[in-house]
Amino acid sequence: xxxxxxxxxxxxxxxxxxxxxxxxxxxxxxxxxxxxxxxxxxxxxxxxxxxxxxxxxxxxxxxxxxxxxxxxxxxxxxxxxxxxxxxxxxxxxxxxxxxxxxxxxxxxxxxxxxxxxxxxxxxxxxxxxxxxxxxxxxxxxxxxxxxxxxxxxxxxxxxxxxxxxxxxxxxxxxxxxxxxxxxxxxxxxxxxxxxxxxxxxxxx
Numbered sequence: 001x002x003x004x005x006x007x008x009x010x011x012x013x014x015x016x017x018x019x020x021x022x023x024x025x026x027x028x029x030x031x032x033x034x035x036x037x038x039x040x041x042x043x044x045x046x047x048x049x050x051x052x053x054x055x056x057x058x059x060x061x062x063x064x065x066x067x068x069x070x071x072x073x074x075x076x077x078x079x080x081x082x083x084x085x086x087x088x089x090x091x092x093x094x095x096x097x098x099x100x101x102x103x104x105x106x107x108x109x110x111x112x113x114x115x116x117x118x119x120x121x122x123x124x125x126x127x128x129x130x131x132x133x134x135x136x137x138x139x140x141x142x143x144x145x146x147x148x149x150x151x152x153x154x155x156x157x158x159x160x161x162x163x164x165x166x167x168x169x170x171x172x173x174x175x176x177x178x179x180x181x182x183x184x185x186x187x188x189x190x191x192x193x194x195x196x197x198x199x200x201x202x203x204x
Contacts, residue, residue: 002127002167003098004158006176006184007109007116009196011091011123014083017054017111023073023082033057051110051148055133059143063114063135070114078122091175091194095123098173106161108176108184110149129157151183158187 008015022030040050058066077086098105106127107120116128134144149157162169170189178193185191 001098001101001103001171001173002106002162002165003095003103003173004106004108004129004161004175004184004188005091005095005125006154006174006194007107007111007119008177009088010176010194011088011095011107012077012119013086013088013196014077015111016109016115016119019077019082020070020073020111020115021054021057023076024069047150048145048148048153051131051150052145055112055131055141055145056143058133058141061141063139063141066112066114066141067117070116071118073115074118074122088194088196092123094175094192095125099124103173104165104167106158108149108154108157127161129154129161154183155187158184162188 005011008017018034021033025033037050037053040053045053073082076082080086095105104126105123106129107116107123107125108129109116110131112131112133113128116130119125120128129149131145131149132147134142134146136142147153158172158174159169162172168189169187172188173190173192174185174188175192175194176184177196185193
């Protein structure tokens with residue numbers, strides 16, 4: 001049995017990839033880049049292409065550097081120093097209940113490993129299903145994306161992960177919002193829509 005949790009506004013109160021970008025760039029450059037992405041979205045650019053545009057902002061950056069920055073970013077998030085209380089209480093409670101029941105737990109997100117690895121370690125999750133950017137021979141991001149984890153891709157990834165762990169998706173659990181988590185929620189038999197306005201908590 002697997003319980004799949006969308007990350008953005010389900011476990012974390014803020015979208016991980018955007019807050020991480022703000023952490024890297026600072027407020028003014030971040031606002032500019034987000035405005036550019038918003039303008040593309042208003043033109044009807046497909047979600048996979050929007051996600052690719054986001055990851056082009058990291059072109060030429062070393063993967064090791066991003067992993068290190070991700071750890072520092074997450075520590076600030078966890079301490080409530082960026083967005084206030086970082087976690088959505090009902091989702092965290094549900095994750096712990098699934099772990100206590102012996103279920104595998106999986107984090108699903110449009111974000112990438114530098115954002116999600118420290119969260120996965122902190123939560124004790126078993127699997128991470130996320131966007132996979134391309135790397136060159138020197139371990140730097142090329143700006144391309146090998147696997148953009150959009151809504152449709154989330155559904156495919158959930159079904160694939162269930163098969164790999166010999167679980168029937170109809171028996172699995174999914175937690176997400178009505179927007180970011182939609183693809184995930186269509187792929188499993190037991191769904192819970194998480195309200196991003198639910199009680200926020202710090203884990204101490």
